[in-house]
Structure formats: structure tokens, C-alpha cells
Amino acid sequence: MSTETGEPISSVIVENVQSQKWVLTDTDGSFVMDFTAAKNLKLAFKILGKQEKIITFTPETFSKVQTIYLDDQDLRLDELVINVKKADKFSEIKLGREQIDQVQAMSLNDVLELLPGQSITNFTLNEFKTIAFRTARPRTIGNNAFGNKSFGTAIYLDGIPMSNNENMQSYASNEGSTFSPNYIGFGDGASSFNGSFTNANFGSDLRGIATDNIESIEVVQGIPSVRYGDLTSGLIKIEQRAGVSPFKISSSLREGTMQHTFTKGFRLGERAGALNATIDYLDSNSDPRSSYTSYERINTQLMWTWNDKSKKIRNSFSFDYGFNKDNANYEAENKDNQITKNDRTDFGFSNRFKWNADKKLFDNLNVNANFKYTKQYSYDAKTVNVGGEVIGTSLEEGVYLGSYTAPSYRYEKAVDGKPLSAFVSANFSKSLSFTNTDHLFNYGVEYRMSDNKGKGRLGSPDSQVNFYALGSGDGGVGFRPFNYGQFVKAETIFSAYIEDEMVHFFENSKLNVSGGLRYDNFYGINMLAPRVNAYYEIPKMKFRAGYGITGKAPSLNQIYTGPRYYDVVLGDYRLPGVYNVAFVQTFIDDINNPNLGPSKSYRAEIGYDVMLPFGTLNITAYENKLKKGITDEAYPIIRPLAEIEVENNGTTTPDYEIVGYKDYYYFQNRIVNKYNSTDRGIEFFLSLKPNLIKNVTLDINGSYVETTNRNNIDTYLRSTQVSKPEVYGVFKPYDIKYKNFQVGANLTYHNPTLGLIVSVRSEHFLIRDEFYDRNTQPYAYLDANLDKHLIPEVDQNDTEKYGHIFRSRSTDNRKLDGIYHNFHLRVSKDFLNGFRFSFYVNNFLNLKPLENVNENGVPVQRVRNDMVNLSFGTKIEFTF
Numbered sequence: 001m002s003t004e005t006g007e008p009i010s011s012v013i014v015e016n017v018q019s020q021k022w023v024l025t026d027t028d029g030s031f032v033m034d035f036t037a038a039k040n041l042k043l044a045f046k047i048l049g050k051q052e053k054i055i056t057f058t059p060e061t062f063s064k065v066q067t068i069y070l071d072d073q074d075l076r077l078d079e080l081v082i083n084v085k086k087a088d089k090f091s092e093i094k095l096g097r098e099q100i101d102q103v104q105a106m107s108l109n110d111v112l113e114l115l116p117g118q119s120i121t122n123f124t125l126n127e128f129k130t131i132a133f134r135t136a137r138p139r140t141i142g143n144n145a146f147g148n149k150s151f152g153t154a155i156y157l158d159g160i161p162m163s164n165n166e167n168m169q170s171y172a173s174n175e176g177s178t179f180s181p182n183y184i185g186f187g188d189g190a191s192s193f194n195g196s197f198t199n200a201n202f203g204s205d206l207r208g209i210a211t212d213n214i215e216s217i218e219v220v221q222g223i224p225s226v227r228y229g230d231l232t233s234g235l236i237k238i239e240q241r242a243g244v245s246p247f248k249i250s251s252s253l254r255e256g257t258m259q260h261t262f263t264k265g266f267r268l269g270e271r272a273g274a275l276n277a278t279i280d281y282l283d284s285n286s287d288p289r290s291s292y293t294s295y296e297r298i299n300t301q302l303m304w305t306w307n308d309k310s311k312k313i314r315n316s317f318s319f320d321y322g323f324n325k326d327n328a329n330y331e332a333e334n335k336d337n338q339i340t341k342n343d344r345t346d347f348g349f350s351n352r353f354k355w356n357a358d359k360k361l362f363d364n365l366n367v368n369a370n371f372k373y374t375k376q377y378s379y380d381a382k383t384v385n386v387g388g389e390v391i392g393t394s395l396e397e398g399v400y401l402g403s404y405t406a407p408s409y410r411y412e413k414a415v416d417g418k419p420l421s422a423f424v425s426a427n428f429s430k431s432l433s434f435t436n437t438d439h440l441f442n443y444g445v446e447y448r449m450s451d452n453k454g455k456g457r458l459g460s461p462d463s464q465v466n467f468y469a470l471g472s473g474d475g476g477v478g479f480r481p482f483n484y485g486q487f488v489k490a491e492t493i494f495s496a497y498i499e500d501e502m503v504h505f506f507e508n509s510k511l512n513v514s515g516g517l518r519y520d521n522f523y524g525i526n527m528l529a530p531r532v533n534a535y536y537e538i539p540k541m542k543f544r545a546g547y548g549i550t551g552k553a554p555s556l557n558q559i560y561t562g563p564r565y566y567d568v569v570l571g572d573y574r575l576p577g578v579y580n581v582a583f584v585q586t587f588i589d590d591i592n593n594p595n596l597g598p599s600k601s602y603r604a605e606i607g608y609d610v611m612l613p614f615g616t617l618n619i620t621a622y623e624n625k626l627k628k629g630i631t632d633e634a635y636p637i638i639r640p641l642a643e644i645e646v647e648n649n650g651t652t653t654p655d656y657e658i659v660g661y662k663d664y665y666y667f668q669n670r671i672v673n674k675y676n677s678t679d680r681g682i683e684f685f686l687s688l689k690p691n692l693i694k695n696v697t698l699d700i701n702g703s704y705v706e707t708t709n710r711n712n713i714d715t716y717l718r719s720t721q722v723s724k725p726e727v728y729g730v731f732k733p734y735d736i737k738y739k740n741f742q743v744g745a746n747l748t749y750h751n752p753t754l755g756l757i758v759s760v761r762s763e764h765f766l767i768r769d770e771f772y773d774r775n776t777q778p779y780a781y782l783d784a785n786l787d788k789h790l791i792p793e794v795d796q797n798d799t800e801k802y803g804h805i806f807r808s809r810s811t812d813n814r815k816l817d818g819i820y821h822n823f824h825l826r827v828s829k830d831f832l833n834g835f836r837f838s839f840y841v842n843n844f845l846n847l848k849p850l851e852n853v854n855e856n857g858v859p860v861q862r863v864r865n866d867m868v869n870l871s872f873g874t875k876i877e878f879t880f
Helices: 097-103 107-113 144-151 799-805
Strands: 013-016 022-024 039-046 053-057 093-095 151-155 160-162 216-221 233-239 248-254 257-269 273-285 293-307 313-329 339-356 364-385 396-401 410-419 419-434 436-453 456-458 474-477 491-505 509-524 525-538 541-552 562-574 578-589 599-612 615-648 657-689 696-711 717-719 730-732 735-751 756-774 781-782 788-790 810-814 821-831 835-842 848-857 856-864 872-880
Touching: 013 509, 022 339, 097 107, 097 821, 107 216, 107 233, 144 151, 144 615, 160 364, 293 835, 410 821, 562 615, 562 657, 578 615, 578 657, 615 717, 730 799
Parallel strands: 151 233
Antiparallel strands: 013 022, 013 039, 039 053, 093 216, 151 160, 216 233, 248 257, 248 872, 257 273, 273 293, 293 313, 313 339, 339 364, 364 410, 364 419, 396 578, 410 456, 419 436, 436 491, 474 562, 491 509, 509 525, 525 541, 541 599, 562 578, 599 615, 615 657, 657 696, 696 735, 717 730, 730 781, 735 756, 756 810, 756 821, 781 788, 821 835, 835 872, 848 856
């Protein structure tokens, strides 16, 4: 029944939290549910527009007729959870609608910055946003550890995964670092803007996920249920609003960004269900004083929800359309007339079917299906004046006449991608109750498909800037177009799982053990992933533990890199006004990375929750080991290079003859499963009781983590003396270590009578260390045939014998110059006429902590570049 109107509410979802059985209330608000729990029955009452209420019944209270009142979801609730807290079960964190509103979020990224280990950053939507949990984030995102972990962060939207496996918007995936986003994008080196928008091989771009249609977010940083797969870092579960929503208009203004959202629900009739429509438009400019860099986003959704006459079947069908546009137009100021842009258009269909079957083998059946098709186009162009450059054009190996670029030409590169994905899953659940013990069994199957039908990497060799220097015998990577639709094959993942969540009730305590096994077939590679979570609860105290294995498939962009061309200029002969002749030899190396397999994460945690006289304390210690992560491996190759004899007779165009071959050494790259990373840390939540000071709550959280990364590949250095038998020195991998420690606090004043919230969030950065020491001595060498020979340990420091294959030492030992802090203010006011106003100020004290840096060998002091600037924003909502 509605608290405000006193009217009964129909179609309220009443769910048994333990068994997951559910019913819908009738038109008079009544419902019937069997009470088979061993000790008690915990029911959740949920409907759009009302605050969710969870009530625990005993056998005595449940047998009595009761009236349950549900409150409107606004700031006038007496009990309102605003700050981030750990959820009831294990170590998961749940964020409700009010917590999302209080952030005044324009994308999912703004919400996730509330979590322990994360921090508020300078607001910009002109670069892609991804996230990784329980790890020390490096200074730049072009990092193998962060790339692997962000790619391994799974996002499930109403039980359906959002996939970035099909994204191939990378211009040269076979060169440099797999996790360097700057091959095409704002950070391509031609401008001072240091952002990037092509997030191939990273996690989903959080900028594109609007929050106004989100009902709740659950973040699992520890061990997820076996129901969720294709992940290594963490899990984000999002529940969208479904049902009849009132007409709501909201507008936000934040620095150079405007966002407008329109939501309206329609009841189509008792049998026809309800239709909910959402339109979200956002326009962002990184610098309001100019219009050179901009980001535009439109998300629209139609969601139809329906239940049958018996109210045992619920079905939701949604159609989603959206586009995202990045643009960096420097034509007005840049002498190179550079234009950089990225366009993305999404079309998606999803269906979610729920059946309260109450059969012998299963109580509930959930069937989810999704199909998504995307059009992506990334483009970068600028004017280049380099004179006539020799270029290779052949698609076959051998020696041939090369071509020349024009003295001045338009350097263009583009990627046309058309990723498509499909997903279908069936989940069955069955609850059984025995004396003092309840069981909830979940079992099911999943199927995923990933493909890309785009035209791929576009351009031609004569519109590229050469990657190599001119001159006889010089060479480098050559560009050739690569058609995704022609060469990329659809890859599939098949999964099956079974899980039992057992709850045993003792006299004054409870044991909960949730364990299961997941089977995944990643593109033909089998993997078993057992997982278990458990807690033992006594009055005012809980002990938690968990262990599990998870896996993540590689992206199509990492598998299908295309042929690797290497062009060598054998000779360049020019007689002005008469002829220009160049002879080029092309080598073609392995196509694609067919042996690339899934990366794995071994995750363990222990935790302790205690109710203290003044509040609640939650502590979790964890260790996560990423193994077989994705990385690039450069390896030396020896190939026969043609020796040519050129016939040059005055003004006659020169010709050539191959007179022999010699050994030619160069490096090629492949993508392999050889990256390891270990995260060890501890995080805590301390929530003071709200009644210590009237209307005031204080929540404190903190995170300490030590991260050790190892690129587990050998590296090579060419000898400085060609006469020596040692052609390459071989060096062992080394560790890069990080330490982060930060604490955050949220002090909130909530006056339900006034509908007012004033919140101050503080951030305190105590440790941010980075250390590595790259060794100088090789442990082995390669001879002229590239055969490997180990160097005896006693000789590894012998500079006379091996100094020509030594490399310079490289070390880094960075620490904070001093502890620094930041403070952010947010105010929200709810009016009785449906109007709501919110205001925020980041770094409202305008703090500017300094750091010592070295600029061109000169020590200087500057304001920390990771310190959030003073900034303002506001949001207005009207509901009727």
C-alpha cells in the first residue's frame, strides 16, 4: 500500500531473498506466498518509483494478515542510504537510486568513482573511461596491467553482458603495445590534447552508459557467482527501471557539458503491460572557450514489460538506439589542418523472460537474449610535407619497384568497424528446505557470439607516414589495408554452470556457503572455474571467506591482426626531371595470433564484519593473481635480404639484378599470454550509527593495495659490434611495483522534513609509490643463427667479454612528496511539487598541493597534475 495515498499497489514484485521465488501483487495489493523457510522469511518488496523495502518474517508473524507500506522514492524518507556501503552477504557493494542521484552522475564512470580505491578525477568526457578494481592504477592507461584488468571488468545490464570483445577500432594492432590506445585518437601525438577515444582491447567505455534509467548498481570486487563469466577483474551488475515511470525531465550543467533526459512510462492496460521510454542527450566540450574537441551522446530506449493473467510470467523487451561522437577539429589553428573524429552508432534488442514455474526440477526459469549491431568509424587526417618518400606496396614477398609519396599530401587513416554480438542464456533455480538447512540451486547454460563485418583498416601506403628511414638496407613496418569482414571469423563462447547456496541455521548463528563450478569453452579452449563464498554469522559479528577462478577471452582485435608487412628500401635513385626509381623488398610474417588463449585470475579474500556500539566495521583482505594476461612480444627474425646490382646508364631508367642474398635481422611482434600481475590489499568500511547526531551520518572507507606487474617475456638488444658472435643480448623480465593507500569519508546531513541533503566527501592520499629496477646484464645471447646460449652467471658482469650487449640501467623510485587531500561538496533539495535541485562543487576549498618534478634536468615545483580542479555543476529535475 502507498504510504502517501493509502491506495493499494498492484504488480509489486515480492521476492523471497533466499529462494528467489517471487509473486506479483493483485489489483487490491494482496499476494500469497508459501512459507517454507527453516527459521525465517526475508521478503523484498520492489516497484518502480517506490523505495525498496526488505522485511524479515517469523512463522508467527507471517501467518497474520499484515499491511506493508511503501514510500515514494524521494528525499523525504526518514531512512535514506546515501553513502557507499558494503552489502549484506559477502564483500559486494550496492548502490541504490538515491546514491546515484546524489553524485549527479552524467555517466556510470561518475558513480564508480565513489568506490574504495577509486578517486574523483577532473571531469572530462573527451576521452574513453574504463575501470579496474582492487589494483593500483598506473599514471597512464597505456599499461598492460590496467589494460588487462579493465578489459576483464564485466558489466551486466539486467542479466545481459555488455561486450567489448568485438571492438577492432585500432589502426595498427600488431605494433607497439596492445594496450596503447593512441594509434588513432586525440593522443596521436599531433596535438597537445592527451585523450583517446578508441578503446579496443580495454573495458567498455563508461561514458556511453547514462544513469538516469538505472535503478541500482551492484559491484562485486571479490569472487563472483559462477553465473557470471568472461571476466578477471570485477563485476558490475546494473538493474534498469522497468514498469510505469512518471514523466520526468532533468537537465544538468557541468563545466562545458550539458545533459538533458526525458523519461515517461505508459500503462497499456491490465493485459498489455507497460511501456517505458527514455531519451538522454549529452553534449560536452573539453574547453568551453573553443569548439575544437567535443563529445556528443544520445541514448534512447523503449522497454515493454508484461505479465500474464496468472502473474507467473514476466517479460521485458527493450529496443536500444544510441550514438556517440568524438570530434577534434584543429583546422582553424593547426598548421597541419588536422581532423580527428570517432563515430559510433548502436542498435540493440534484448528480451528477458521470467517464469515462476514451481516445477519438480526448478522453481524459476530466466531466459535472457540479446543482439547488438554497431557501426564505428574512426578517422584521422593531417597535411604532411616530407618530400617524396619511398613506400612499399606489394601484397606478396619479393623485390619490386617501389612507389613515392607526393612532396605534400594528405595523410589519412581510418578504421571502419561493424561489430555484432549475440547472447542467450537459460538459468534454472530450485530451492529446497530441510530441518535447519536451506538450499538454493542455480544451474544454466550460456552462448555468446562475437564478429566484426567492417571494412577494417582503411587507407593506402601512399597516404601513410613511413615508419622507417630511407637508405639502402633500412626497413620498417609497412601499411596495407586489412578487411575485417573478409578475414575475421565469428568467435563463440559456450558456458555451463551449477551452484548451490546453502544456509544452515544453528541455535544463535548461521552458516552460508555458496559454491559452484563453471565450464567455459573460449573460442575452442576449455576452462573449469570453481568458486566458493562463505560466511559464518553470530550476533553482531560475521566472518567471511572466498576463493575462485575466473577467465577472460581475448578480443577479436588481439587475435586477428592481419599479415605483418616489413618493407626494406634496397635502393633509391633520383635524377631530377628524368626519373625516380626505388627498389623495395617486402617480407610478410605470421598472420593473426591463433594460439592466443584466455587470461585467468585466481582470487581469494577473507573478511570480518562487526557491529560496534557506535557503528559497523567491515574489513576485507584479498589477493588476486592475474596469469596468462595479454601482452606484446617482440622477437628477432633473420631473413634473406637481396643484394642487387643496379644498371645506371646516364638518363636511362635504372634496372637491377639480384646477385645474392645476405642475412638481415629485424624485429616482429606477436600477441601472447605472458603477462602476470598480483594485487594484495585490504579495504574497510566504517559506518557510524545515524542516531549519534540527529540527521547526520558519517561513513569512512579506505583501500591499501600493493601491485606487482611482470611482463614475462625476454627482451633483446642488438650488439654494438657486428664482428662479435653475440648478435643479440637476451634480458630477463623484471617487476614493476606499486603501492597505493587512500582514505575517504562522507559526512552527510539529511533533513527529511525539508527534503534536504548536504554532503561533504573528503579524499586523503597517503601513499602512491612506484618502483622498478631494469637490469643491465644479459643472461643469454643469440648467435648469428638466432640460437640461444646461456651466459654463465660468473660471466654475466664481464664487460670485456659481453659489454657490447649490455644495456643502460633504468630505475624509477617515485614516492609522494607529502600527504595531500581533497574535499567535495554536494547539495540536493527536494520540493513537494516534484521539483528537485542539486548543486556540487569539486575541490571547494581550492586546494593546490605541490609536487617536485624534473623538467629537462631541472628540479621544479608544480601543482599536482592528478589533483582535481575547482569546478561547479548543477542538476534540475521535475517529475509529474
